[in-house]
Amino acid sequence: MNGVAFGAAKGIGRSMGTISKALELLDHFTKARPLIGLSEMARLADLNKATCFRLLTELGENGFVEQIGTGREYRLGPSVLRLAALREAQVPTREAAMPVLQGLAQQTGETAHLSLLISDILRPLAHAYSAAHATKVMLEDTEALPFHATSSGLAVLAFQPEAFRNRILAQPLPRLTSSTETVPAALRACINDVRALGYAESRGGYESDVHSMAVPLFDALGRCSGALAVAALGSRMGEAQRRKIRHALLQAGTEITTLWGGSLPADIATLWRLAA
Amino acid sequence: MNGVAFGAAKGIGRSMGTISKALELLDHFTKARPLIGLSEMARLADLNKATCFRLLTELGENGFVEQIGTGREYRLGPSVLRLAALREAQVPTREAAMPVLQGLAQQTGETAHLSLLISDILRPLAHAYSAAHATKVMLEDTEALPFHATSSGLAVLAFQPEAFRNRILAQPLPRLTSSTETVPAALRACINDVRALGYAESRGGYESDVHSMAVPLFDALGRCSGALAVAALGSRMGEAQRRKIRHALLQAGTEITTLWGGSLPADIATLWRLAA
Numbered sequence: 001m002n003g004v005a006f007g008a009a010k011g012i013g014r015s016m017g018t019i020s021k022a023l024e025l026l027d028h029f030t031k032a033r034p035l036i037g038l039s040e041m042a043r044l045a046d047l048n049k050a051t052c053f054r055l056l057t058e059l060g061e062n063g064f065v066e067q068i069g070t071g072r073e074y075r076l077g078p079s080v081l082r083l084a085a086l087r088e089a090q091v092p093t094r095e096a097a098m099p100v101l102q103g104l105a106q107q108t109g110e111t112a113h114l115s116l117l118i119s120d121i122l123r124p125l126a127h128a129y130s131a132a133h134a135t136k137v138m139l140e141d142t143e144a145l146p147f148h149a150t151s152s153g154l155a156v157l158a159f160q161p162e163a164f165r166n167r168i169l170a171q172p173l174p175r176l177t178s179s180t181e182t183v184p185a186a187l188r189a190c191i192n193d194v195r196a197l198g199y200a201e202s203r204g205g206y207e208s209d210v211h212s213m214a215v216p217l218f219d220a221l222g223r224c225s226g227a228l229a230v231a232a233l234g235s236r237m238g239e240a241q242r243r244k245i246r247h248a249l250l251q252a253g254t255e256i257t258t259l260w261g262g263s264l265p266a267d268i269a270t271l272w273r274l275a276a
Numbered sequence: 277m278n279g280v281a282f283g284a285a286k287g288i289g290r291s292m293g294t295i296s297k298a299l300e301l302l303d304h305f306t307k308a309r310p311l312i313g314l315s316e317m318a319r320l321a322d323l324n325k326a327t328c329f330r331l332l333t334e335l336g337e338n339g340f341v342e343q344i345g346t347g348r349e350y351r352l353g354p355s356v357l358r359l360a361a362l363r364e365a366q367v368p369t370r371e372a373a374m375p376v377l378q379g380l381a382q383q384t385g386e387t388a389h390l391s392l393l394i395s396d397i398l399r400p401l402a403h404a405y406s407a408a409h410a411t412k413v414m415l416e417d418t419e420a421l422p423f424h425a426t427s428s429g430l431a432v433l434a435f436q437p438e439a440f441r442n443r444i445l446a447q448p449l450p451r452l453t454s455s456t457e458t459v460p461a462a463l464r465a466c467i468n469d470v471r472a473l474g475y476a477e478s479r480g481g482y483e484s485d486v487h488s489m490a491v492p493l494f495d496a497l498g499r500c501s502g503a504l505a506v507a508a509l510g511s512r513m514g515e516a517q518r519r520k521i522r523h524a525l526l527q528a529g530t531e532i533t534t535l536w537g538g539s540l541p542a543d544i545a546t547l548w549r550l551a552a
Contacts, residue, residue: 019334022295026359034366058295063394068497076363078392078501081370082399083302084360087352090310094357116354118339123358221344225354 021047022055026064026076032141035073091220094126096259101228104252105130108245110232111137114217114256115145115152117160117225120167122146122153125226137210137231148173148187149180151202151214152227158194159216159224159268165191179204198271199246200227204234211237213245215253216268220261228253250276297323298331302340302352303399308417311349367496370402372535377504380528381406384521386508387413390493390532391421391428393436393501396443398422398429401502413486413507424449424463425456427478427490428503434470435492435500435544441467455480474547475522476503480510487513489521491529492544496537504529526552 016024028036028044036044042052056074059065063079088095097114104112109132116125122145129136147153147168157165169184181187194200199215206212214229230245250272257264264272292300304312304320312320318328332350335341339355364371373390380388385408392401398421405412423429423444433441445460457463470476475491482488490505506521526548533540540548 017334018294019298019331020338023335023338023340023355029359029362031362031365034362055295058293059299061395062296062299064299075366076359077394078363078367078369078401079299079394079399080356080359080363081392082394082401083305083352083356085370085402086305086307086310087354087356089307090351091354093354094361116357118353118355118358119337125354125358126361 018055021045021051022059025052025055025059027143029076030141030143035068035071035075037071037073041074091260093260097256098126098128100252100255100259101126102128104128104228104230104248107248108230108232108241109133110230110236110245111139112228112230112252113139113152114228115156115226117156120164122150122156122227133233133236135233137207137212137233139231146174146176146206148182149176149202149205150229151200151212151231152229154187154191154194154200154202155214155216155227155229156224158191158200159218159265176206177204177208179208181205196271198268198275199249209234213242213249215249215272217253217260218257218262218264218268222262222265228256247276294331297321297327298335301328301331301335303419305352306417306419311344311347311351313347313349317350367536369536373504373532374402374404376528376531376535377402378404380404380504380506380524383524384506384508384517385409386506386512386521387415388504388506388528389415389428390504391432391502393432396440398426398432398503409509409512411509413483413488413509415507422450422452422482424458425452425478425481426505427476427488427507428505430463430467430470430476430478431490431492431503431505432500434467434476435494435541452482453480453484455484457481472547474544474551475525479513485510489518489525491525491548493529493536494533494538494540494544498538498541504532523552 025041025045028041038049038053042049045052056065063077065074066077067074101112101114105128109130111127111129113127114125115122124139124142124145127139145152147157157168169187173182175182181190199213201213203211210231211234212229212231214227216224217226217228219225228249230249301317301321304317314325314329318325321328332341339353341350342353343350377388377390381404385406387403387405389403390401391398400415400418403415421428423433433444445463449458451458457466475489477489479487486507487510488505488507490503492500493502493504495501504525506525
């Protein structure tokens with residue numbers, strides 16, 4: 001999938017402080033773009049070079065970025081490792097879900113991925129590829145999953161408070177492919193279907209040849225905090241494969257929720273039992 | 277080990293910006309203190325409550341902290357997970373070292389730990405306990421390892437540029453136990469020994485009943501970026517056990533350096549071959 005810059009979404013409706021400006025620079029690093037030069041970062045963040053340099057310098061002094069190589073490009077620094085280890089010790093999330101994610105990819109023969117809702121942005125956290133096909137959906141370059149155009153986004157939107165949904169649907173909803181639904185009323189109908197079914201589906205809404213299915217994930221506090229999805233080439237998505245993926249997703253979604261120390265909301269548990 | 281607040285060290289000699297103030301709040305979270313209320317955080321960071329609240333709010337808006345429970349206490353947020361996963365993909369560090377660390381604890385029957393140098397502070401990154409003894413050195417509460425009072429600190433100091441060493445030795449060097457060396461000239465002699473031996477040792481300098489040994493670690497850029505240590509109860513540290521730990525440390529240090537894509541500096545490689 002190509003990265004689509006949705007980083008701007010967060011700033012909408014409030015003025016952004018220096019701390020946010022600095023932290024948002026970190027969001028521009030992806031697997032496909034691990035090194036970013038000063039000029040490139042300034043361009044990505046829409047800042048002038050002097051400001052961008054000042055922010056990167058303070059991030060560097062705290063180990064959140066570091067400069068390497070002759071080009072003095074920036075990459076993420078080691079500080080994040082210690083913080084992530086502490087967070088995982090307190091709230092096992094990524095490490096707990098990884099084996100389930102790998103099983104899901106293997107079972108379905110397609111790319112499985114998990115995303116987390118972080119301050120109004122749905123961010124890919126982990127993915128697992130299957131070796132079953134030479135062609136697969138790749139996620140190296142994705143910084144954010146647009147809510148209106150992905151099955152993960154729709155699954156998360158469906159189980160958020162109404163105010164959140166209104167905020168997202170009031171933002172610009174870019175047409176990414178000829179299949180992207182961009183009309184808020186139509187998206188609301190779509191979201192109602194997701195709530196009624198307990199899972200979401202997207203046929204080419206993000207990339208025209210990708211067909212994906214997703215379920216919401218619930219954390220220990222009972223909030224929908226992310227989504228689990230399987231993304232496949234549209235050409236491989238026959239009826240039997242859709243059934244197989246749905247079945248595997250509902251099972252894996254239950255497992256991850258349990259591993260996160262949560263329990264499925266009663267209505268979801270019922271829907272998933274019926275759909276499995 | 278008890279946490280000793282060395283966070284102030286970084287601020288010395290330069291004024292601290294808003295971004296640094298916010299990021300340093302994150303350093304107060306430890307395994308033993310995963311939840312921090314507003315008043316407690318303000319006290320730990322030596323900030324007034326209004327400023328502290330403003331900083332925490334911006335960190336929260338970016339997913340770096342979140343509030344939970346009826347007490348609305350703060351804990352680390354999910355943003356750090358994605359950043360750490362990206363950093364590990366680019367520079368495998370913690371995940372690469374974990375199996376070696378676990379082997380080292382098992383082999384020596386004592387606590388093994390790995391620390392990283394992050395902007396003038398030596399931070400514990402990972403540790404592994406051994407089940408061999410009912411008593412062991414615990415590291416849950418340690419935010420930073422003081423350079424002058426730990427074997428890890430001395431191992432790292434010995435292989436840094438002279439300017440770095442001067443900066444650290446010019447800072448306050450608190451006496452933590454009756455065995456802590458606090459005289460810069462004596463510490464310099466000690467550091468010369470470390471450079472000549474290729475490993476460091478501390479007998480009760482941090483906690484009076486803990487005896488530890490450490491080796492420096494080198495990253496892919498050839499910099500000493502951290503230390504690998506074994507910490508034991510002093511009462512268990514006979515001559516045979518010291519030899520065993522030294523041998524295991526030199527081997528594990530070589531392994532981690534290799535896993536990090538680096539190679540040992542030639543003089544260290546020679547010292548370690550002779551000492552093994």
